[in-house]
Amino acid sequence: xxxxxxxxxxxxCGTVNTVRGxxxxxxxxxxxxxxxxRLGKWNTDRSIFSFKAEPAIPLGKKGKFDGVVYEVMGxxxxxxxxxxxxxxxxxxxxxxxxxxxxxxxxxxxxxxWPVEHGPKEGAxxxxxxxxxxxxRLYQKYRAEVVYAxxxxxxxxxxxxxxxxxxxxxxPPYVYTLEKNxxxxxxxxxxxxxxxxxxxxxxxPVKTLPAKEGRGYTQxxxxxxxxxxxxxxxxxxxxxxxxxxxxxxxxAKEEVVFSGTFNRNELxxxxxxxxxxxxxxxxxxxxxxxxxxxxxxxxxYADFALINETTGMEYNFSKDIEFYSGYEGGExxxxxxxxxxxxxxxxxxxxxxxxxxxxxxxxxxxFSMRVTRDVSSLSNFFVTVLVLAIFPxxxxxxxxxxxxxxxxxxxxSPYTTE
Amino acid sequence: xxxxxVYSCPGCSTAYEVQLERATLVVCRVxxxxxxxxxxxxxxxxxxxxxxxxxxxxIGTTGVYKNYNFTVIGRLRLQLRNEYKNFWCAxxxxxxxxxxxxxxxxxxxxxxxxxxxxxESAHLHAGKKITLANKVELRGEYVEKCxxxxxxxxxxxxxxxxxxxxxxxxxxxxxxxxxxxIKKSIAHILTGEKVTLKELNLKNILTxxxxx
Numbered sequence: 001x002x003x004x005x006x007x008x009x010x011x012x013c014g015t016v017n018t019v020r021g022x023x024x025x026x027x028x029x030x031x032x033x034x035x036x037x038r039l040g041k042w043n044t045d046r047s048i049f050s051f052k053a054e055p056a057i058p059l060g061k062k063g064k065f066d067g068v069v070y071e072v073m074g075x076x077x078x079x080x081x082x083x084x085x086x087x088x089x090x091x092x093x094x095x096x097x098x099x100x101x102x103x104x105x106x107x108x109x110x111x112x113w114p115v116e117h118g119p120k121e122g123a124x125x126x127x128x129x130x131x132x133x134x135x136r137l138y139q140k141y142r143a144e145v146v147y148a149x150x151x152x153x154x155x156x157x158x159x160x161x162x163x164x165x166x167x168x169x170x171p172p173y174v175y176t177l178e179k180n181x182x183x184x185x186x187x188x189x190x191x192x193x194x195x196x197x198x199x200x201x202x203x204p205v206k207t208l209p210a211k212e213g214r215g216y217t218q219x220x221x222x223x224x225x226x227x228x229x230x231x232x233x234x235x236x237x238x239x240x241x242x243x244x245x246x247x248x249x250x251a252k253e254e255v256v257f258s259g260t261f262n263r264n265e266l267x268x269x270x271x272x273x274x275x276x277x278x279x280x281x282x283x284x285x286x287x288x289x290x291x292x293x294x295x296x297x298x299x300y301a302d303f304a305l306i307n308e309t310t311g312m313e314y315n316f317s318k319d320i321e322f323y324s325g326y327e328g329g330e331x332x333x334x335x336x337x338x339x340x341x342x343x344x345x346x347x348x349x350x351x352x353x354x355x356x357x358x359x360x361x362x363x364x365x366f367s368m369r370v371t372r373d374v375s376s377l378s379n380f381f382v383t384v385l386v387l388a389i390f391p392x393x394x395x396x397x398x399x400x401x402x403x404x405x406x407x408x409x410x411x412s413p414y415t416t417e
Numbered sequence: 418x419x420x421x422x423v424y425s426c427p428g429c430s431t432a433y434e435v436q437l438e439r440a441t442l443v444v445c446r447v448x449x450x451x452x453x454x455x456x457x458x459x460x461x462x463x464x465x466x467x468x469x470x471x472x473x474x475x476i477g478t479t480g481v482y483k484n485y486n487f488t489v490i491g492r493l494r495l496q497l498r499n500e501y502k503n504f505w506c507a508x509x510x511x512x513x514x515x516x517x518x519x520x521x522x523x524x525x526x527x528x529x530x531x532x533x534x535x536x537e538s539a540h541l542h543a544g545k546k547i548t549l550a551n552k553v554e555l556r557g558e559y560v561e562k563c564x565x566x567x568x569x570x571x572x573x574x575x576x577x578x579x580x581x582x583x584x585x586x587x588x589x590x591x592x593x594x595x596x597x598x599i600k601k602s603i604a605h606i607l608t609g610e611k612v613t614l615k616e617l618n619l620k621n622i623l624t625x626x627x628x629x
Contacts, residue, residue, distance in 0.1 A: 005469075006468075006469050021470075021471070022468070022469045022470045022471055023468035023469055023470040023496070023501070024470050024471060024501060024521075026498075026499060040498055040564055041496075041564040041565060041580070042498075042564065043498075062627075062628075069628045069629065070628075071627070071628070093471075094522075094628050095471040095472075095473050095625045095628060096473060096522060096614065096628070097522045098520075098521030098522030098523065099521055114521075114523075116523060116588075116592075116611055117588070117589075117590050117592075117611075118590075121556065153499075153500075153521070154499035154500065155498075155499055159499060179543070179544070180543070181542055181543060181560075182542070182543055182559060182560050182561065183499070183543050183558065183559035183560070183561075184543045184544055184556075184557070184558055184559070185559075
């Protein structure tokens with residue numbers, strides 16, 4: 001069952017108009033003279049608009065949203081009364097679902113539908129939580145209809161002038177409150193990309209207004225939410241801490257060599273050779289600790305950990321300095337008499353260390369200790385740092401985009417006094 | 418008007434048996450003539466044809482709500498200044514009246530009887546808090562002037578059959594709702610609950626093929 005034989009003669013020019021919305025239509029524009037007609041019993045005022053506009057989606061066009069087919073019944077251009085910017089709204093209708101709206105500004109779209117219960121009560125200026133989202137007041141405004149075409153289920157012109165509008169956003173969602181003395185209407189909306197709108201109506205996206213900038217309800221990244229990222233990052237951090245505790249608990253930390261080397265034992269040699277020691281238990285880490293009894297002096301050495309079977313060398317160096325004194329009534333010191341080197345992934349085998357020392361002015365000796373299977377915090381911190389890069393970049397990017405989003409709002413949380 | 422009594426339409430002689438225990442009006446579905454009514458005085462109804470619209474309920478629509486089977490037997494349509502409200506009169510439990518109030522996909526059920534309230538009725542407005550006798554608090558959603566009343570079939574308890582009165586609906590987040598008529602500072606209230614279309618399990622509805 002379909003169609004409409006419902007007609008109304010224009011009160012201005014007499015043209016008989018077929019009324020698509022039948023008795024539900026309470027205001028419409030005449031197809032011939034373009035006058036805006038109020039069809040109510042006591043208000044039959046008619047008016048003409050000086051502003052002209054063309055809807056990007058033709059009246060009568062049908063589009064599907066969430067599986068529901070809607071027909072475009074009316075088109076209006078609204079102008080905000082304070083800053084005078086304009087946007088466009090399409091009135092959609094489905095007999096079972098009622099009406100909904102498509103709002104378009106700078107090529108950015110929102111699909112908006114009435115809801116039975118408002119998400120909040122109390123002062124309109126207060127932000128609120130609803131359905132796991134935090135909605136912030138984005139704008140409060142009055143608007144006038146500067147152009148209308150098609151049919152409407154309410155006097156869209158008069159209602160627009162008498163209504164104060166509040167919009168609260170939690171991208172991609174928006175709640176709108178239209179309030180006057182006679183009615184309170186809450187609607188919920190969701191951002192739609194131009195591609196989604198084009199697909200819904202089966203029309204080329206190039207016929208829609210070109211998209212400029214980011215829509216005020218356009219989400220930063222549609223793949224996941226900030227909350228999910230925080231939870232995932234915390235989960236990984238907890239896992240890393242647990243793994244660190246596990247490795248700390250299982251590390252044997254076996255001292256396989258410990259010795260002291262005196263400068264006078266060097267004689268004509270340029271390097272010391274430690275006694276041989278065995279590294280056991282497969283491939284594991286090795287830590288080399290160096291101590292030099294320095295007093296306002298320095299010590300430097302190149303080290304070569306050598307596998308006596310394969311000849312494989314693991315080279316590293318250590319530079320140790322320690323200075324102290326008394327100046328201006330205060331003691332001071334800088335540097336340290338100790339140094340350490342951590343080498344991971346050392347295969348088992350028989351090893352010794354060649355040490356190529358350079359002594360300072362007064363120091364005559366140093367000690368070296370080699371420990372097998374040592375847990376290291378450095379891997380943990382490096383991993384955490386790498387894991388933190390993506391969330392950090394995400395939140396910085398989000399902050400920049402959000403600050404930009406709120407530039408047009410009188411209620412920006414990013415404004416500093 | 419007597420329950421189960423058979424009346425003959427004065428216009429076309431069609432016989433009609435009153436189904437509701439407390440019916441106010443019976444309109445002939447064949448010729449739109451008033452078959453019988455239980456109204457006295459200035460509100461005595463005259464034939465008022467329902468205009469064509471896109472409603473998908475109809476007389477004969479059945480449904481189930483909370484184990485109650487109901488059948489729509491009448492319709493009263495209020496044309497408001499910026500809205501319309503269909504009061505679908507349904508019968509359940511052998512003679513009780515259930516109002517299914519519908520507009521633009523929004524539904525509410527009212528099985529209570531009208532109660533008169535006098536306090537502050539002249540000052541009702543959207544957003545106003547209303548406290549019912551059972552302490553339930555509601556907030557006004559809209560206040561509209563009624564510009565037209567039309568009806569067909571069998572109509573349960575109803576007060577105004579001529580436009581000019583005001584109507585208000587108030588609700589809360591729990592889905593409790595009230596429909597209020599206001600005329601000359603006297604208000605009558607009907608309490609009920611908001612429901613979804615799905616919850617009504619409707620059958621025998623009109624299918625508008627263009628929107629499939």
